[in-house]
Amino acid sequence: MATPFVAGTRGAVLHRGLVDLLGEEQVLWQKHDLQLYEYDGAVDTATPDAVVIPRDTADVANLARFCSEHNVPLVPRGAGTGLSGGAIPVEGGVVVSFARMSRILELDAANLRAVVQPGLVNLHLSTAAAPHGLYFVPDPSSQKACTIGGNVAENSGGPHTLAYGVTTNHVTGLEIVLTDGTIVRLGGKAHESEGYDLIGLFVGSEGTLGLITEITVRLSPLPEDKRTVMAAFPTMDEASEAVSAIIASGLVPSAIELMDQLATVAVEASVGAGYPLDAGAILLAEVDGPRDGLDDHRARIEELCRANGATSIRVAETALERDRLWAGRKGAFAAMGRLAPDYYVQDGVIPRTRLPDVLRRIAEVGERYGVRIANVFHAGDGNLHPLILFDGSLGPDVLRQVKAAGVEILRACLDAGGSITGEHGVGMEKNCELPLQYGPDDLAAMLHVKRAFDPAGLANPAKIFPTPSRCREFSLHAARSV
Amino acid sequence: MQLDPSDARECAAALRSAAEARQTVRVRGGGTKADPDEALPGDAVLRTRGLSGVVDHVPADLTVTVRAGTLLRDVQAALAERGQFLPLDPPHGGATIGGVIAANSNGFGTLRYGAVRDLLIGTTTALTDGTLARAGGRVVKNVAGYDLNKLLVGSLGTLGVIVEATFKVLPLPATRGASVSSATDATSAFARAGAIVRTSLRPTALVVDHERGAWRLVVAAAGEQAVVDRTLREAGGDHVADPDRLLVPLRDLLAAAAEGAVVRATIPLAAQPPFAGGVSRLDGFERLVADAGTGIVHVHLRGDDATIAASTVAAIASARVLGGSARTERVAPSLRRHFAALRTEPPGHFLMRRLKDAFDPRGILEPERSLA
Numbered sequence: 001m002a003t004p005f006v007a008g009t010r011g012a013v014l015h016r017g018l019v020d021l022l023g024e025e026q027v028l029w030q031k032h033d034l035q036l037y038e039y040d041g042a043v044d045t046a047t048p049d050a051v052v053i054p055r056d057t058a059d060v061a062n063l064a065r066f067c068s069e070h071n072v073p074l075v076p077r078g079a080g081t082g083l084s085g086g087a088i089p090v091e092g093g094v095v096v097s098f099a100r101m102s103r104i105l106e107l108d109a110a111n112l113r114a115v116v117q118p119g120l121v122n123l124h125l126s127t128a129a130a131p132h133g134l135y136f137v138p139d140p141s142s143q144k145a146c147t148i149g150g151n152v153a154e155n156s157g158g159p160h161t162l163a164y165g166v167t168t169n170h171v172t173g174l175e176i177v178l179t180d181g182t183i184v185r186l187g188g189k190a191h192e193s194e195g196y197d198l199i200g201l202f203v204g205s206e207g208t209l210g211l212i213t214e215i216t217v218r219l220s221p222l223p224e225d226k227r228t229v230m231a232a233f234p235t236m237d238e239a240s241e242a243v244s245a246i247i248a249s250g251l252v253p254s255a256i257e258l259m260d261q262l263a264t265v266a267v268e269a270s271v272g273a274g275y276p277l278d279a280g281a282i283l284l285a286e287v288d289g290p291r292d293g294l295d296d297h298r299a300r301i302e303e304l305c306r307a308n309g310a311t312s313i314r315v316a317e318t319a320l321e322r323d324r325l326w327a328g329r330k331g332a333f334a335a336m337g338r339l340a341p342d343y344y345v346q347d348g349v350i351p352r353t354r355l356p357d358v359l360r361r362i363a364e365v366g367e368r369y370g371v372r373i374a375n376v377f378h379a380g381d382g383n384l385h386p387l388i389l390f391d392g393s394l395g396p397d398v399l400r401q402v403k404a405a406g407v408e409i410l411r412a413c414l415d416a417g418g419s420i421t422g423e424h425g426v427g428m429e430k431n432c433e434l435p436l437q438y439g440p441d442d443l444a445a446m447l448h449v450k451r452a453f454d455p456a457g458l459a460n461p462a463k464i465f466p467t468p469s470r471c472r473e474f475s476l477h478a479a480r481s482v
Numbered sequence: 483m484q485l486d487p488s489d490a491r492e493c494a495a496a497l498r499s500a501a502e503a504r505q506t507v508r509v510r511g512g513g514t515k516a517d518p519d520e521a522l523p524g525d526a527v528l529r530t531r532g533l534s535g536v537v538d539h540v541p542a543d544l545t546v547t548v549r550a551g552t553l554l555r556d557v558q559a560a561l562a563e564r565g566q567f568l569p570l571d572p573p574h575g576g577a578t579i580g581g582v583i584a585a586n587s588n589g590f591g592t593l594r595y596g597a598v599r600d601l602l603i604g605t606t607t608a609l610t611d612g613t614l615a616r617a618g619g620r621v622v623k624n625v626a627g628y629d630l631n632k633l634l635v636g637s638l639g640t641l642g643v644i645v646e647a648t649f650k651v652l653p654l655p656a657t658r659g660a661s662v663s664s665a666t667d668a669t670s671a672f673a674r675a676g677a678i679v680r681t682s683l684r685p686t687a688l689v690v691d692h693e694r695g696a697w698r699l700v701v702a703a704a705g706e707q708a709v710v711d712r713t714l715r716e717a718g719g720d721h722v723a724d725p726d727r728l729l730v731p732l733r734d735l736l737a738a739a740a741e742g743a744v745v746r747a748t749i750p751l752a753a754q755p756p757f758a759g760g761v762s763r764l765d766g767f768e769r770l771v772a773d774a775g776t777g778i779v780h781v782h783l784r785g786d787d788a789t790i791a792a793s794t795v796a797a798i799a800s801a802r803v804l805g806g807s808a809r810t811e812r813v814a815p816s817l818r819r820h821f822a823a824l825r826t827e828p829p830g831h832f833l834m835r836r837l838k839d840a841f842d843p844r845g846i847l848e849p850e851r852s853l854a
Contacts, residue, residue, distance in 0.1 A: 110752040112679070133680060155625045166623065168632070169600050184830045189750040190806040191776040192586075192597075192636075194828035196837060200599055200632025204625045224682040248542050250565075250653035289682045292708035349621040351543045381623045382543075422623040430626075437626050438616060445607075445615035446628040448840035452833055464627060 010092075011049050014072060018050055018094070021066050026053050026100075037077065037095045041142070042085040042429050043344055043392075043399065048075065048095040055100050057175060057183060057213040064211065065181030067094055073461045074179060076207045078119060078150030081142040083345055084427025086154060086206050090462045096211060098149050104128055105214070112219045113172065113189045118149020118212045125217070134219035137164045140423070141330045149212050155204030157423035159255040159329065160286070162380040164220065166423065168203040173216030176202060176209075179458040189216055201449060206425050207460035209453035223254070223288035227298040228316040230325050231305040232279035236260055236375070238309035239281035240355035243379040245304045246285065247352055251297055256380030257284040257329050262339065263374040263387070270335035273328025276312060283310075283379070284329055286322075332376040333387070339374065340389035344402045348413030349422035352382040361412040362386050369405040383422035384413065407433060426464045432471035434464065483526040490606060490614055490645040493533065497643060498612030500526060501844050508848060509639035511581030512553060514574035530580050533645050536560045538620075545603070545620055547648040550580030566651045569595035573733045580644040586636035589733055590687035590702070593679070593775030595652070599635045604648035607634060607641070610842050620648050633837070639848045641841040655704035659711075660687070660728050663719025665697040668758040674699055674717075675774035676751065683713045685775070687729055690754070692762055692770040699774075700728050732771050735782075742768065742784035743813045745797045749777045749806030760800050764793040777806065791820035 015029035028034065028051040038045040049072070054060045067074050073093030080087050089095050098119030106115040109132040114125060122143040126135040139158035140146055146156070152174070157166040173187035186202070187193035202209055233239040239258055246256060259267065259282045264275045275282045283305065287297040302313050316322035336343040350358050359375065362384070366373040377385040386409055390402045410420045410433055420430050420437050435443065443465065453459070462470065485500075485507070487493035500507050506525045521527065530551035537547040541564045548557050554568070555575040561567050571589030572582055581587070583605070588597045595601065604618035607630075617630035634644055665671035671690045678688060678701065687702035701717035702725035703710040714721055722728055749757055754777055758770055766785035773779070779801075783793045794810060801808035807828070810821055828834070838845075 108750075108752075111750040113750070155629070157623060161623075165596065165600060168629065169596060184833065186830050188805055190748045191592075191778060192748050194807045194809070195831065196637060196834045197599060197632045197635055198830050198833055200629055200635070203632075204629055221680050221682060244542055247544065250656075252652070289684070290709050290712060292712050293706040296706070296708070349623050351540065351545070351621055353540065353542045378623070382621055383623045417619070418621050419619050419624040419626045421626050422621070423625055425625055426627065434627060437619075441613035442616045443627070444613065445609065445617070445630060445841070448837065449628050449630070449633070452836035452840055 014049050014070070017066060017070065018052060021062055022052060022054070022059055026055065026059065027051070028053070037097070040080040040085060040087040041083045042088070042427065044085045044088055044428055046088045046090045046092070048089040049092045051095045051097055053097045053100050057177065060096065060177045060211055060213050061181045061183050063094070063096065064177050064179055067458060068180045068456060071456070071458070073458050074211060075460050076149070076153065076211050078147030078153070079121070079142070079145045081146040082150060082154060082427065083347065083424040084421065084429040086425050086427040086460070086463060088428055090428050098147060101213065102147070107132070108189065109134060109219070111189045113216055114219055115173070115214065115216050116148050118147060118152070118215060120148045122146050122148055122151060129219050130222065133222050135222050136217055137161060137170055137220050138167045141333060148215055148217065152203050152212055152215055153205065153207050154423070154425040157378070157383070159257055159378060162256060162378065163252050163254040168200060170218045171199055171203055171215060172218055174199050174202055174212060175214035176211065177213055178210045179454050179456055187216065206427060206463050208450060208463050210459050225291045225294055226286055226288040226322065227294050228284070228286045228322045228325055229298060229301050229305070230275065230314045231283045231302070231310040232276045232312045233281040233283065233308070233310055235280040236359050237356045239283050240359065240379070242283060242305045242308035242310065243355065244353055245308055246301055247380065249300060249304060251287065251300060253285050253301070253380060254288045255284070255286045258282070258375070258377055258379040259329065259332065260375040262372060263332055263376045266335040266338045266374065267328045267332050269338050271328050271331045273324055274314070275328055279311065284325060329376070336374065336387055336389060339372065340391060342390050342392040344388045344390065344406055346384065346386045346388070346406050346409050347421045347424035348384050348410050348418055350382045350384065350413050350416040350418035352380070354416040355379065355382065358384070358412050358416050362409055365405050365408045365412070369401055371402060371405055378422070381422070382418065411436065428463055431462070431464055432466050435466055485526055485528040486532050487528070488532040490533065490608060493528070493643055493645050494608035494612050494614050496528065497608050497610045501610040501846050504844055504846065506846050506849050509584070509643050511551065511578030511584070512574065512576040514577045515581065515585050528643060530578060530643065537646065539564065541566055544651050545622065545648055546651050547604070547620060547646065548579050549646050550578060550644045552579050553577070554579060554582055561651055562654065565654050567654050568601070568649050568651050570598060570601065571733070579647055583635055583644055583647060584637060584639050590689055590729055590773055592773065593688055594684045594686045599632055601649050602631050602635060602647060603650055605631050605634055605644055606646040608643045608645050610642070610844065610846060614645065615642070618648065622650055638851050640838060640851050641847065657707045657710045658702070658704045658725050659714050660700065660702040660722045660725035661714045661717045661719045662698055662700050662722060662728055663717065665699055667697060668692070668755045668762065671697040671699050672755045672758070672774060678717060679751070679775050681716070683709065683716065685713055687725065688773070688775040689729070689732055690758065690772040690774045691732060692758060693768070700732065702729060735769070741814060742766065742782060743790050743794050743817060744811045745781045745783065745794055745808055746811040747779045747781065747797065747801035747806055747808035749779065749801050749804050751777045753777070753804035753806060754779065757800055757804055761797045764796055765789045766793045780811070787817055787820065790817055794821065
């Protein structure tokens with residue numbers, strides 16, 4: 001029988017119970033400790049009742065059993081770099097930090113697999129695999145900090161997932177702990193596993209189905225060589241046309257990124273990547289693979305850029321130059337600090353052919369709301385990242401306005417036949433907007449999955465699906481039954 | 483009873499009526515995987531062929547949306563008119579798109595292009611409560627909500643009837659080619675395949691084939707002439723201009739094997755040489771075809787029932803010991819009773835059961851179909 005903690009004494013009772021269960025070292029409960037876990041890479045905050053830092057799967061299972069007995073929510077957290085509030089304990093409960101479960105358990109080069117703990121930093125895996133000529137494909141811009149567990153929870157992408165797929169295409173095994181404490185091992189090193197594809201369901205479920213304690217990922221051969229091209233255009237329209245032309249030509253670059261002038265100026269001031277400041281748009285394209293033919297691909301990209309109005313083109317001649325060009329792109333979000341104290345990043349996806357008109361609509365939204373919007377995004381797969389710049393110190397009304405502008409941008413993406421999120425997740429940021437994309441029948445089918453894995457509703461509550469308390473507009477029957 | 487819905491709504495309504503009447507339903511696409519012994523006299527058969535046609539193909543977006551009853555070969559023909567293709571090459575040209583998804587039918591192109599689960603970006607599915615549930619969409623990147631597309635791939639019609647699907651497509655490659663060479667044994671054949679897997683060459687097929695004591699390596703490549711040439715050079719052996727001449731027989735032979743049993747194993751890459759070496763010495767061994775880049779190995783066994791039964795058990799056990807799994811794909815009817823006991827519940831089976839009960843609470847869809 002569930003014994004809920006009583007409000008007021010809840011924190012203290014919970015703390016004592018957790019320490020008895022797991023020991024002093026694994027439990028944080030003092031205010032100054034908890035404050036460190038109030039936020040992630042997004043804009044919302046909430047304080048956990050406690051933070052637990054488990055050492056192994058058994059700890060996680062014991063914790064889950066305890067929380068299930070006491071009806072306490074469990075909110076998994078990797079590095080806290082997420083951009084949709086996935087790690088925010090919006091309904092309180094225990095934040096589970098995987099900081100101590102951060103090892104590579106096995107680097108199995110012969111099978112092109114690695115078995116890792118969820119707290120492993122994304123880039124550490126590729127670094128460890130490099131001597132074997134291998135790497136882990138997903139490369140979010142936060143890859144120096146973000147964890148593989150977080151990547152699996154969010155189904156993360158990155159610039160180089162255009163040709164080789166996102167996280168879900170690179171996971172073959174999972175060990176999960178359900179909120180009732182059951183440990184389930186799914187798949188392994190083989191290409192596929194038996195029965196329904198539960199791994200495919202779990203990847204991208206944003207912590208709402210259970211906790212991940214071990215991951216088997218596919219490693220890929222490092223490309224033999226690369227060519228990186230930077231092209232400057234007078235306008236975003238011309239750059240967008242160049243992207244369409246490259247895609248339509250049959251080339252499959254490993255990355256095609258776009259950046260507008262506002263973003264370029266900030267990036268140059270912060271990183272000095274060498275982008276021309278007078279350009280209306282910067283396009284970054286990379287082709288990789290077998291050496292043979294790469295120069296031909298590069299030449300075709302240059303040609304298509306010129307045909308669509310590129311005013312200058314630069315090709316990285318050395319690895320150093322390539323890294324510098326990419327440093328600008330990967331450091332773009334951080335560079336926004338030069339333009340405004342705060343930014344709010346959206347993650348809508350559109351069919352690639354709709355880039356010019358949707359970018360125009362985003363500019364209109366900015367004008368209407370009186371906010372500056374910078375654009376830095378994965379143009380090759382139509383995944384936009386408009387960055388709405390603001391100053392949060394001016395009060396909550398400003399954030400409300402910024403969020404309203406964000407919703408308008410999402411509507412523009414949906415009107416173009418797209419999605420409200422391509423790689424950042426729905427989280428608590430866009431759960432009220434999910435019904436704009438999916439109707440009640442679609443959501444009802446998704447909720448079958450939620451109830452199958454987490455019937456008690458303790459896994460990262462109030463994420464993905466609209467909740468009646470936070471989403472007044474969308475009190476759908478589907479939402480009510482969460 | 484036959485159910486022949488002509489659109490998605492009709493399909494959903496038919497399922498709801500069946501559920502209300504507790505009428506069991508078998509879903510049929512092209513019938514290429516249909517097993518006549520599985521349908522029971524009281525089952526209704528829902529045929530999806532009325533749900534056909536390309537809904538939308540946007541070449542510049544590299545996506546195509548089709549109704550699920552469309553034949554894969556018709557989809558390919560429509561795409562080819564615009565210079566594109568859906569990079570799936572399962573056996574059976576007569577399969578429907580819905581069938582390809584439900585049966586998770588893949589060919590040798592998985593190493594290069596990914597499998598059904600990697601190419602499918604959107605679905606609409608008729609459920610037994612009469613609703614139509616959409617998942618994913620028409621954009622190539624999308625993490626909004628749960629990825630129900632993945633749940634449907636390989637679900638064998640047990641959760642709902644897929645009525646429409648959207649896939650990523652690609653431009654047709656400029657050049658194709660293949661090569662075939664012989665190897666002395668399993669170890670050397672797989673070692674050569676493994677060396678190619680570890681390069682950037684990404685061949686469109688990498689197959690180790692073993693029959694009557696001979697080991698062969700078949701490599702196919704597609705794309706730029708320079709890369710195709712280099713791939714075939716590194717693969718060695720005799721070049722063949724049309725890869726289909728080599729690949730289609732390899733792919734369809736086992737799928738069409740009427741006699742004996744075909745075991746399908748999925749094992750870690752490095753486990754292939756010991757697995758292949760082991761099964762090739764089993765009594766009744768006829769042929770082995772390994773997709774060496776993914777570790778999916780088909781084994782054809784022939785002989786009297788007792789021999790086949792014993793060798794099948796041994797092959798499945800070997801796959802499991804080596805860290806993979808295996809099942810029988812084609813079995814002569816007289817052999818079925820031998821294999822009933824071989825069915826084991828995969829890890830997470832209780833979750834699969836809960837999902838089945840949620841999507842099909844009355845259990846009318848494909849009853850008795852194993853989830854494994």
